[in-house]
Amino acid sequence: MKKKNKPTYHPETQAIRIQSERTSHMEHSGPLYLTSSFCYEDAEAMRAAFADETDAYIYTRFSNPSVQEFIDRMCALEGAESGFATASGMSAVFGSFMAFLKTGDHLLSSASVFGSTHTVITKFLPKWGIEHTYFDLTKPESVEALIKPNTKMIFVETPSNPGLDLVDLEALVSIAKRHNVIINVDNCFATPVLQKPLSLGVDLVTHSATKWIDGQGRVLGGIVLGRKELVNEVYAFCRSTGPALSPFNAWVLSRALETLHVRMERHSGSALALATALEGNPHLEWVKYPFLPSHPQHAIAKKQMSGGGGIVCFELKGGLERGRRFLDKLELLSLTANLGDSRSIASHPASTTHAKLSEAERLNVGITPGLIRISVGLEHIGDILQDVQQALEASK
């Protein structure tokens, strides 16, 4: 961006125009700095860099211009002061836990969280003496009573994966503030295009950039964003433990951010059209989508999100076996573990990602036997709808 009289551009403009400084070649698109370390003119410049007296780059595990470009664009989109980018969404979530939690601390998390996040909280944090309590995302009024003197952090996903439950972030923030607890939101499903948790008073935002941010199912990545003093703690932990984002992946993700607003508008529009068309379908028990008036937390969705996102869920009549038959009959939609792709994807958690849980455990985290999650892609909505409808008919 030209420095002279720089106006404050809209976030979508900044996501396109923030760029690492032009080199002497005057390239138009941001270059890829695929290098693991950086050089110095002399011993004094090297000493000063290591003493943190200059902001010269040192080593890509700490920082890198291509990674910084992605961070700067994400900061503009989320309205964050600072950020640290990681190799995956899980290293962002894990780094945000390890930077602030220690032995004897307590984490309050919503029960419906991404599978690997659940594993980290339930299986690994206890190894370091960090305890947790899960709460029902749809009952934020229950949270205050669960806060203990050693509670350090509240962690939520909204909308949640795969159940699409929401929580009123402003209400949760006011509880967290009263008790001086850090509130950490996984904003993967909404993206900063549809929801900006930091503007509602949240302390930390984490992302899996692998999903909508990349948007084409190519690379893994993650990021933690928030106030500088908090992100510095995440940086200190990650710089020494090594979950750095590859500059190549950062470069791909920065280019992807240039189309994020356009893509999320299309994903959300098509998802709403699919959900609306499927509601009342005789093969389905129910359809769930945040911007459908029938969603139990529709009012919260309208209050804190500017669009419903690209995920639609429905419950098939006929349970687990019908779910498997439905997947078999799809012709266009992909059967794959990812979401947030230009290609539409169908998944059946009960027979795949959550198959190892008992039915009771599955119900506890909102996974019913016939639950299908559709990640609505960028194809023509008529083709997506036609494929889902023909697979419903054919899987009777």
Ligand SMILES: *Cc1c(COP(=O)(O)O)cnc(C)c1O
């Ligand atoms: C996929 C996902 C993650 C983990 O991200 P990875 O990039 O796969 O490590 C975390 N949270 C949510 C909500 C996700 O969907």
